[in-house]
Amino acid sequence: MIIDGMALLFRGYYATSYSGYIMKTSKGVPTNAIYGFVKYMQDAISTFQPSHVLCCWDMGARTFRNELYPAYKANRGEPPEELIPQFDLVKKVVESFNIPSVGIEGFEADDCIGTIAKKYSQHLKIQILTGDHDSLQLIDENIHSIIMKKGMSNYEVYTLEKLLEEKELTPAQFIDLKGLMGDASDNFPGVKGIGEKTAIKLLKEYQSISGILENLPSLSKGIRTKIETELDMLHLSRKLAEIHCEVPVEIVLEECARNIDEVKVTAMFEELEFHRLLKDKSFLGNIKVNVQPLC
Structure with a gap:
């Protein structure tokens, strides 16, 4: 499973901030987007049971597309103030799950997703977790796009057959x-x-x-x-x-295998004061599911 990190983070932020309340630690660090990110990520992992997981990130506002067309994404405003400190912190959370993070300056997360998906789909079934329909251009026999819809556990899975039918x-x-x-x-x-x-x-x-x-x-x-x-x-x-599928990005597949250390995750949750998640024993149990590789 390749996770579109920003898609989950922004979804987590807006899903938990619509009422105006922003979850923060006792030190005043906002964490609502990260909390939502973790919930969405673990629900998807529990639902689809991937053998390997990695997360791709955008690495700044400007990419090679801005060189081609300076107005590219120029209509987008600044992210909410409470979200900004969560950009770096969420990567530490992902690291605590022993999930590698990937991002290359000058390229979008989609380009990294496309490059990795096309390379490894020869040996593995690839699941792309995102809210972005741009990923539909990457679908083939071994690459499926999991589009997150409104609410938890609400997915639309696109295969070649589903894409042509719909x-x-x-x-x-x-x-x-x-x-x-x-x-x-x-x-x-x-x-x-x-x-x-x-x-x-x-x-x-x-x-x-x-x-x-x-x-x-x-x-x-x-x-x-x-x-x-x-x-x-x-x-x-x-x-x-067009998603650029020849990004200079390399991963070590073995490092993407699900190998979650509950102690590391618990320590991260304690730091972020995610008390509800710490009490959810069934949720922590999902971390330890033993799955076989799909290749």
Whole structure:
């Protein structure tokens, strides 16, 4: 299981702060996002029983995509003040679980996830735990995307079959979809005037952006004009949307095997004053589940 660390941390923060109350230690250190992170992580591990686990992180706001397009993600505000000190602290918590953390400056967590998933899917079944539908472009026979939905223990697991049945698109077509329609959350436009419905229709008929461009004369005048006018942005948006799967990242697979030391986890929980988790003996029991490798 490859965990999208920021996805879980932000989900943990907003799930526990919506009422305005922020959990803090007696020393005033905010911990609500970490508490939610641990709950989500252990629920997923207990539910899906992976033999190996690692966690990938974003390593700063700027990546190679900002070099390609300076406005990339420029629409995102600063993180909440109470969340900032939890960015480093949550990695210590992950370390206490003997789960390796991975992150490379200049790349997003998705790029690390994609690189590792593609490399090790030849030998292992890969489960990507995230809330981000961008991961759907990585799916193949041995890579599944576990999308976290609202609430605990609420997952949508996408396989190739599920993806084709529900979305009627292949993983590669999800990259082209973003190239055509853009992504408002990441702040790149795609082709102005082409939305999701039109983009999907074009991809189902012509298979890919390349196929669409080869058949420009067959398109309606309005669609053809929009694409021809925004051709450079179309190619740039597709490049921004594609997860880069050749990141210079290395892991030691054996170090990712589930090998949780309850003493280390308990000490971390005591430091963070997670009294409820410390009292939850069944929760601690989940840490010690013995699982066999999936390879």
